[in-house]
Amino acid sequence: MNYRRTFLQALLLFCGERNIDPQRITSLSGISLRELNTKTKFNLTNQQLENVWKNIVQLSGDELIGLHFGATMQIAALNTIGQIIQTSNTVKEALQHACSLVHLITDFYTIQIEEKTKTFTITFQKNDGFDNFPTARNQMGDFLITFTLYELKGLVLENPKPIKASLLTYKKIYDREYQNILKCSTKKNDNYSLEFKKDYLKTKIITANYEIQNLLIEQINKLQNPTSLNGGFSKKIFNFLIANSYLYSLSIESVAGNFNLSVRTLQRKLKEEGVSYLQIVEEVRKSLAIHYIQNSTSSIKEISSILGYAEPSGFVRAFKKWTGKTPSEYRHKYK
Template identity: 40%
Template sequence: MQDYQKGLALNLLAYAVQKNTNIDRLCALSGVALSELRDEASASPSLKQINALWLNAAYLSQDPLFGLHFGESMQVAALGVVGELIRHSRTIGEALTHAASFAHLITDVLTMVVTASDQLFTIEFVPNVKRSRESPIVFRQMMDFFLAFTLHEVDGLILEKIQPVTVRMPVCAVDQTEYKRVLRCSSIQDSDKYVLEFDARFWEEPILTADYELQAVLLRKVNVLTEASRQKGVVSERIHNFLLANAYLGVPTLEAIASNLNVSSRSLQRKLREEGVTYQQLADSMRKSLALHYLQAGQHPVKEVSYILGYNELSAFNRAFRRWTGTTPASYQKQQSGARIHS
C-alpha cells in the first residue's frame, strides 16, 4: 500500500530544495534519513520527525508562510493513487468528494468535509484538536498547505482560475496580503473554522483539460534536474524547475514566482539579470515548449491552448507563436494532424 505521509514528506523536501534550502541540513536537523524516506520498505516518519520537517523547512527557507507556498506549488500527481482517482473524476464535485474520502490517508491533522447547495459548495477542513495542540506552529503551516493545495489543484482540472466566494480561517498576525493572493480572495473572514466557499456553478463543471500525462513527464524531469543542481543555487534554474513542475497549470507571473520564493519581484529580476537572463525569456521558453506539445497532441483547439498558456487574447498567442516558429498555431496544428494521419 502506498505510504502517502512519506510521499508528502518527500514532496516537502523537494519543494524546500526549490526554495534553495540545503536538504542535507534540513534532514539532519529533523532527524530524518532521506534514504529511508525513499525506501518503500522503510517505516513512515514519526510524528516528531514530521513536525520537525515542517518547522525546520520554514526556518531554513526563511519563509514564515512555507506551508501556504508549498500548497500553491504541489501537484495532485504527487498523491499517487489518490491523485489518479481525482483526475479521473467526471466533474469538480466528484473530484472533491473523492479527495475528501481519502484525505485521512494523507494526513491525520484534519478531515475534509464537502457539501453542496443550490448557490454554493463548501470545503471545510476540520482540525484534529489533539494535533492542533501538540504543535500550533506546525498545525498552522499544514492547514495553510491544505487550503492552498486544494484551491490550486482545481485549476488543473478546468480551464478557469477558480476564485472562492468566501474564505474563513483564524486570522493570524501575519500580513494577509499573501493569503489574499494565494487564496484569491480579497476578504478573508476571521473564524475558528477553515472553510473555502465556491459558486455552485463549478460543482458540475466537467474535468476536461488537465494534461496529467504531460505533468508526470515534467515532474520526472524536474526531479532529475533538482537532484543534479540542488547545490548550485542558480536562480534561473530554480525558476525553470518551478515552471516545469507547475507547467500543466499554465505559466505564473513574475510576482507569483517571487512571492513563492519569498523574495521581492525587484530582487528576483536583479538576480536574473546577473545570470544574463530575464523572466520573460524563461517564461517564453516554457510557453513555446508547452504550445508545441499541446498542438502536436491535437487534443485542444488553438484558443484553448492560448488560454492554458496564459494569453488573454488569441492574437497575442498567434504573434508569439509566429515569432517562435515562423508560422501560426492553426497552421502548425494542421501540419501535425496531417503528419499523424500519414504516419
C-alpha cells in the same frame, strides 16, 4: 503507494529548490534521508512531521511556507489526482472523492463540503487529538487550502476564484501575500475554508490536464535547464515555472514568494543575468507549447488554456511567431 513518504519527499525537494538543505532538515528532525529515499514502507510519525515543519520554518524564516508549498505540489500529487479524475465527471464529484482521500496525506484534518443557496464551502475541519503537533497541523492546514485551490484549477478549463477564504493561522501583516496566493479576501477562523459560487460544482472536469501532467513528469528533465538561458538564477526560475506553472499563470509576486525574495530582488537578480521575468515566462510557454503539440492529443483550446492564454487565437499567434507554423500545421508535420 506510501503517500506520506511521497509528500515528505516533495516537501524536501521544494525546500532544496529554495536553498534549504534537505539533509540538514531531516538530520535535525531525527529522520534518515537515506531511509526515506530507499525504503518504500518508510513510516512517518506525527512527531517527526512536527519536527520537520518546525525546522523548515526556522531555517527558511518563512511562516507561510506551507501556503507556498501547497501552490507547487501538483506533480507530486499526480497519483491522487489521477484517481479523482478517473472516477469523477464534475467538480462536485471530484471534491467528494478528494474528501475520502485526504487521510492518505494527513491525520490532522477532515474535508467537508457544505452547499448553500448560491455558494458552497470547502472546510478543512480540525480533527481532535493532535494539539501536541501545532506547527505541523498549522502548516498542513496552510498547505491543504492552497493545494486544493490550485488543483481545482487543473480540473477545468477556467481559473476558479474563491469568494473568500478563512485561515486558522491568519495574520493581518500577510494580507498582501494571502491575496497573491488565494486571490480573494481572507480572515481568521477556527478552521480553514474556501467559498465559491455554487454553479462551479456542476462544471465538467477535463482529462486533458492529467494527460499533460503525465507527459510533463515523464519529460521534465529534458525540458529543464534550457540552452537559451545562460545564468544560473534565471535557469532556476525557468525550472520552477516548468515544474509548477503548467496548470495556471504564476504571477511574479507568487514566484518571488516561493523563493523567499521580494519582487524587486528577483528582478534585480534576473537583470544581472541579462534577462527579464517576462522573457522567462515566454520561454517556458514556448517550450511547453511545442512539447504538448508534438506529444499530446489535447486540443488547441485545452493547451492554450493550460498555458494561460485567455483565447486560443492568442496562443495560435504566439505559436506561429515561435515556429513559423500554426499549432495544427506543426502537429501534422510531426505526426
